[in-house]
Structure formats: C-alpha cells, structure tokens
C-alpha cells in the first residue's frame with residue numbers, strides 16, 4: 001500500500017473481557033489491541049474458546065468490554081450501529097419473511113422508503129445470485145442459499161464494516177469454497193472493511209490481507225501475519241509457493257495453541 005495513507009477504521013484498544021461463571025470469574029480476552037484499516041480484510045483464527053466471538057460481539061456493540069475501548073471512525077462504540085453489519089454462522093433469517101423481505105428488513109429500520117428498499121434489496125439478491133428465489137421462504141432454501149441471503153441482507157444496509165463470525169462454518173466444503181469466492185469478488189469490488197472469523201486457516205488466508213492469530217484462553221493476539229498475495233485471488237492461489245509458506249507458518253502457530261487448549 002506504498003504511498004497510500006490508510007485510515008484506521010476500527011480501533012481495538014486494550015480490550016479485556018471477563019465473564020462471571022459458576023466457577024468464578026473467567027477472563028475471555030486479556031488485553032487485545034488491533035487497528036483495522038479502512039477497506040482492509042482481516043481474518044482471525046485461533047482455537048475454539050479463545051475469545052474470537054467475544055471480540056466480534058464487542059466490536060458489533062452486542063456485548064460490552066470489561067475494560068478497554070473500541071472505536072469505529074474515531075467514535076467510541078457504545079452499542080450496535082448500522083455502519084457495522086454482522087453475519088453469524090447461523091443464518092438468523094426471519095422464517096416468516098421471504099428472501100426479499102428479509103433483505104429489505106434493515107432498510108425499513110433505516111427509514112428508506114419501500115420503492116427504494118425494493119430496488120436495493122434486489123440489487124444485493126442478484127449479487128448473491130438468488131434472483132429466482134426472491135419470493136421464497138428460508139425453509140425452502142439450502143444452507144448455502146440461506147447464508148447468501150444473510151450476506152445480501154448485511155450488504156443491503158450499506159455498512160462500512162462487515163463483521164463475520166464463521167459465516168461459512170456450517171456449510172459443506174464445496175458450497176463453502178463457492179461462497180469464499182463470491183465474498184472475494186464482492187470485496188474486490190466494494191472494498192468494505194471486513195473482520196472475518198474462521199477456524200479454517202485456508203479460508204483465513206485466501207480472503208485476507210492480514211491474518212490475526214489468537215492465543216488460547218485467555219485470548220490475546222499472538223501474531224499478525226501479512227498476506228502479501230495480490231488480488232484477484234482464486235482457488236489456484238492456494239498452489240503458489242508464497243501461499244504455501246504462509247499457510248505452513250500460520251498452521252504451526254495455530255496448532256501450538258490447539259495443544260495449549262488440550263493440556
């Protein structure tokens with residue numbers, strides 16, 4: 001990015017999160033610092049229970065840090081906001097609404113009139129290739145299609161940051177690869193700031209400009225790895241020498257943390 005000044009979009013400043021459990025206080029995040037740059041795609045990997053979702057929920061404003069702060073565009077995050085869109089692993093669609101109504105839902109909340117909402121919804125439904133299913137209900141769709149609707153819905157409200165928590169985690173390998181490519185294409189076009197959690201090292205690398213590796217609980221950032229592989233990327237990128245080197249490195253780091261968890 002030589003010569004280009006890039007703004008910090010999301011600033012995570014010494015975030016600590018403690019939970020009160022039946023066994024007493026448990027530290028889930030132990031001082032996390034991270035600057036996510038404007039238009040950047042950051043992936044986060046780490047063993048189960050290391051606090052990835054906890055961190056995403058704090059950035060989303062769905063949960064409050066015990067100490068430390070998160071800023072978005074320089075403003076302290078104090079709750080949810082339409083500039084931060086979230087996609088979860090479970091599709092979280094309204095079962096009683098059609099695909100189109102699901103995608104329009106957030107637009108209504110933003111105060112956009114019906115006609116315009118309809119146009120915007122169809123634009124994003126086309127983006128995820130579901131035009132023929134606009135009037136179908138979620139129960140009539142496969143898992144991959146439902147997740148496409150969730151992505152269209154997140155994009156439709158035009159957030160400047162997309163927070164995704166293992167969005168493809170419940171999908172079969174082929175659908176998952178397909179959605180990774182779609183997300184890549186979308187990001188290459190729209191360049192929204194993305195914070196993408198996954199436990200799949202390949203998925204983390206193929207999508208991101210930087211991969212954040214978290215340590216086993218209590219979660220901290222162990223290492224941040226630059227993925228200096230040019231876009232556009234596709235599945236063949238995985239065959240390149242640079243990719244393989246990055247993958248080996250990240251995989252070793254993550255594996256060490258898995259071993260920590262099993263101790």
Ligand SMILES: Nc1ncnc2c1ncn2[C@@H]1O[C@H](COP(=O)(O)OP(=O)(O)O)[C@@H](O)[C@H]1O
Pocket residue numbers: 019020021028046047048049050051052053054055217
């Ligand atoms: N609401 C909660 N109350 C108590 N403990 C929680 C809560 N949410 C998460 N935890 C605990 O915090 C740790 C981190 O959880 P989480 O962020 O979901 O991890 P990850 O997403 O990396 O798998 C886990 O040990 C989990 O059990």
Ligand SMILES: [Mg+2]
Pocket residue numbers: 052053054165
């Ligand atoms: Mg999680």
